[in-house]
Amino acid sequence: xxxxxxxxxxxxxxxxxxxxxxxxxxxxxxxxxxxxxxxxxxxxxxxxxxxxxxxxxxxxxxxxxxxxxxxxxxxxxxxxxxxxxxxxxxxxxxxxxxxxxxxxxxxxxxxxxxxxxxxxxxxxxxxxxxxxxxxxxxxxxxxxxxxxxxxxxxxxxxxxxxxxxxxxxxxxxxxx
Amino acid sequence: xxxxxxxxxxxxxxxxxxxxxxxxxxxxxxxxxxxxxxxxxxxxxxxxxxxxxxxxxxxxxxxxxxxxxxxxxxxxxxxxxxxxxxxxxxxxxxxxxxxxxxxxxxxxxxxxxxxxxxxxxxxxxxxxxxxxxxxxxxxxxxxxxxxxxxxxxxxxxxxxxxxxxxxxxxxxxxxxxxxxxxxxxxxxxxxxxxxxxxxxxxxxxxxxxxxxxxxxxxxxxxxxxxxxxxxxxxxxxxxxxxxxxxxxxxxxxxxxxxxxxxxxxxxxxxxxxxxxxxxxxxxxxxxxxxxxxxxxxxxxxxxxxxxxxxxxxxxxxxxxxxxxxxxxx
Numbered sequence: 001x002x003x004x005x006x007x008x009x010x011x012x013x014x015x016x017x018x019x020x021x022x023x024x025x026x027x028x029x030x031x032x033x034x035x036x037x038x039x040x041x042x043x044x045x046x047x048x049x050x051x052x053x054x055x056x057x058x059x060x061x062x063x064x065x066x067x068x069x070x071x072x073x074x075x076x077x078x079x080x081x082x083x084x085x086x087x088x089x090x091x092x093x094x095x096x097x098x099x100x101x102x103x104x105x106x107x108x109x110x111x112x113x114x115x116x117x118x119x120x121x122x123x124x125x126x127x128x129x130x131x132x133x134x135x136x137x138x139x140x141x142x143x144x145x146x147x148x149x150x151x152x153x154x155x156x157x158x159x160x161x162x163x164x165x166x167x168x169x170x171x172x173x174x175x176x
Numbered sequence: 177x178x179x180x181x182x183x184x185x186x187x188x189x190x191x192x193x194x195x196x197x198x199x200x201x202x203x204x205x206x207x208x209x210x211x212x213x214x215x216x217x218x219x220x221x222x223x224x225x226x227x228x229x230x231x232x233x234x235x236x237x238x239x240x241x242x243x244x245x246x247x248x249x250x251x252x253x254x255x256x257x258x259x260x261x262x263x264x265x266x267x268x269x270x271x272x273x274x275x276x277x278x279x280x281x282x283x284x285x286x287x288x289x290x291x292x293x294x295x296x297x298x299x300x301x302x303x304x305x306x307x308x309x310x311x312x313x314x315x316x317x318x319x320x321x322x323x324x325x326x327x328x329x330x331x332x333x334x335x336x337x338x339x340x341x342x343x344x345x346x347x348x349x350x351x352x353x354x355x356x357x358x359x360x361x362x363x364x365x366x367x368x369x370x371x372x373x374x375x376x377x378x379x380x381x382x383x384x385x386x387x388x389x390x391x392x393x394x395x396x397x398x399x400x401x402x403x404x405x406x407x408x409x410x411x412x413x414x415x416x417x418x419x420x421x422x423x424x425x426x427x428x429x430x431x432x433x434x435x436x437x438x439x440x441x442x443x444x445x446x447x448x449x450x451x452x453x454x455x456x457x458x459x460x461x462x463x464x465x466x467x468x469x470x471x472x473x474x475x476x477x478x479x480x481x482x483x484x485x486x487x488x489x490x491x492x493x494x495x496x497x498x499x500x501x502x503x504x505x
Contacts, residue, residue, distance in 0.1 A: 016182035016223070019210070039211050046276055052250075055276045058207045062182050063225055110275065118254040121270045121411065126259040142411035143274020 001065040005030065006074030013061040020064055021045045021056035024071060032072035032101045036145075043144035046102035046109070047071050053109025055143075072101035075108075084108065087157035095148035103144045103154055110140045111162040132163030178219040185226050188354050188388055195224040196356060196384045202226045204285030205248065207277050212290060216299055217307055227282060230389065233257070239394035245284030245352075245387045249340065250275070252283060262392055264401035264420045268343035271405040274412050284387040287341060287351070287367065290378065291334035291442075292414050294319065305331045306375040313375075321480040322416065325472070327441040332375030333478060335439055336368060337414050342438035343403055345446045346420040349392055355385040364390075368443035375442070397424040397432045404495045405438070406487060415439040417488045421495045423459075425503040430454045433496075437471075437488055447471045450492065459500045464493040 001012035005028060013023045021038070024030045024047070036044030038057045045057040048070040075082035084104050087093070094100045114130040122139045123130070130136065137155050146154060182203075185191035195202055200222035203209060212218035230244030233255045241257055252258055253269040269278065295302040295314040303312035315323055315333050323333040341364075349364040367379050381387070401422030407413040418438035424431045433454045435447040450467040457463050468489035475485045 016180060017177045017213075039214075040207060040277060043274065043276060052279045053276045054280045055207070055274075058205075058210050058277070059280065060182070060203075060206055060210060060223075063203070063206065063227065106276065109279075113250075113275065116254075118250060119259065119266065119270060121267075123270075126263055126266050127256070139411055140275055143276050 001062070003064050003066060004068045006070060012065060016060060016062045018061050019057055020047070020059040020061040020069070023061040024056060024069075030071050030073050034098055034101055036099070036102075041145075042099070042102075043106060044099050044102040046106040046144065048105050048109055051109070051112055053106050070105070072104060075104065084157065084161050087161040088154070091157040091160065092150065092153040093157040094146070094150050094153070099144060099146045099148075103141070103146070106141060106144045107158045107162065110137075110158075113140070114163075132159070134159065137163065177213045178216065178221065180213070180220055181222045183222060183224050184228065185224050186228055188229060188386065191224055191226050191229060191386050192354055192356060192384065194222070195386060197222070198383050200224060200384070202284070202288075202386055204246065204282035205277075205280035206285075207273070207281045208285065208289040215297055217290070217297060226284065226386065231282075236391065241392045242352075243283055243390045243392070245282060245389055247283050249273070249278035249281045249283070249286060252340075253278065258392075260399070262343070262347060262395070262398045262401070264346065264398065264403045264422060265340070265343040265392070267403035268339040268405075268418075268420055271403060271415075271418070272339035283340070283390055286338055287344075287387060287390075288379065289338055292337045293323065293334040296334060306334055306371075309374075309376045315478075317479070319480060320478040322414065322439070323478055323481055324441045325475040325477050325481060325484045326445055327370040327443070328476065329371045329373065329375070331373050332371035332442065334371070334375065334442055336378075336441070336443050338444065339403065339405060339415065339418060339438060341368070341444040342418055342436045343420040344390060345444040346401075346422060346434040346436035347392055347395060347398055348434075349390050351387060352389040352391060353381065353385050354388050355382060359388075361391070365446050371442045378442075395422075395434075397422045397434055400424060400499055401434070402495060402499060404491055406491055417484060417491050419488070419491050419495045421492065421499060423496060423499045425459065425500055428458055428503050430457055430459050430500075435467075435471075435492065437492075440475075440484060440488060447492075449473075454496075459496070459503055461493060461497060464496045465489055467496075468492045 034044040036042035040058045201220040203223040231246035253266045405418040420436045422434040437445040450471040453467040453470045472485040
């Protein structure tokens with residue numbers, strides 16, 4: 001078996017007990033993805049699988065045969081940071097940085113969910129297009145904890161990058 | 177983690193054949209079973225991956241929906257037909273876990289997730305009849321804030337943790353199951369058990385039986401429905417109390433109603449007494465409270481959860497008032 005990580009074909013795990021998180025970190029030496037709680041409570045291990053955000057600590061690597069995995073190491077283009085990475089610096093979206101790779105991968109997955117209209121717990125209308133207000137971002141990012149308390153900066157960075165303030169034109173569309 | 181053999185099923189027949197035996201289990205998204213295996217609460221020797229079986233959500237001839245058991249929580253919550261015809265189901269799913277977990281977790285796995293009782297998870301000396309039958313129950317006289325107030329037994333006071341299942345109970349869903357003896361269906365309300373003296377058994381499924389799909393029957397009352405969850409933080413926490421409710425009004429009277437509670441029992445709790453107290457009656461705040469009181473008359477709170485009957489009563493009254501808005505006397 002094999003899967004693709006950040007565009008490169010890599011070997012699968014030697015033992016089915018190995019989590020995707022441990023496989024990334026211990027076998028492939030991609031240590032950008034962090035191990036926080038290792039029980040699905042903190043979100044530090046969030047990676048993208050075929051564009052969807054998941055928790056790699058609760059994923060058995062063997063289940064991801066043939067899938068495309070993107071980690072924090074796969075986001076920057078050479079020396080150019082991904083816009084969200086740059087925005088996290090700009091908006092003080094971290095202090096210690098341990099939760100940051102998970103926050104950024106999670107936000108990228110969240111943006112895709114919002115674009116295709118997935119509602120959230122705080123969406124008043126389940127059938128409406130998603131507008132990423134601060135409340136919506138808070139709820140949608142609630143699976144990623146930050147013990148330093150950088151949440152306000154994190155939300156600012158996300159809002160500035162993937163949910164820019166409505167322009168006059170988009171406001172008119174929303175009102176229509 | 178106990179060493180196990182990983183097998184992948186490409187068909188239902190494969191899955192049933194490979195999943196036979198007491199030491200095998202089916203593997204969905206893994207969001208609960210991987211944790212249970214890691215903590216050695218579960219020690220399966222074979223895991224049969226069923227995530228490549230049907231994940232489709234399709235219309236049924238009767239006008240309902242058939243949801244393949246491999247569908248993810250996210251896929252069900254975002255399905256247009258679920259959002260518009262069964263909104264309580266979308267809302268229940270979206271109230272549970274985090275987006276990352278909802279992207280992994282499957283419907284079949286959600287139904288079969290185990291309790292979040294801390295003594296069930298604590299393999300370092302805690303007594304738990306669900307994990308280790310016959311050892312006793314430390315929760316009964318211990319930290320039991322999240323535990324059951326209805327239908328519990330001396331052997332077990334655990335609650336079922338699923339939000340999705342509370343909505344499926346209220347919606348009269350049908351569970352499609354396949355085993356070595358063929359296929360069968362059962363009403364959702366009969367899938368999960370009360371603990372009695374066998375709390376180690378969460379459901380009535382036989383070893384090796386596979387949930388293949390959940391069927392939502394056409395249900396007009398469900399169009400006006402919702403789910404409310406009360407928990408210790410605003411998001412990403414298990415329920416203290418939750419309510420799934422649907423209402424159909426005839427003027428200012430309750431023509432039809434569906435109610436189920438989460439966080440109160442070993443299984444998602446269909447509130448048949450509260451429903452009976454409301455059908456045909458004037459919709460009023462007092463009536464909503466009285467209906468909840470009828471349901472919780474038999475409640476037996478524990479040391480740390482005496483707040484639950486009143487919290488459930490207030491939550492139900494608030495949810496029904498919201499749904500009946502404009503039509504309340």
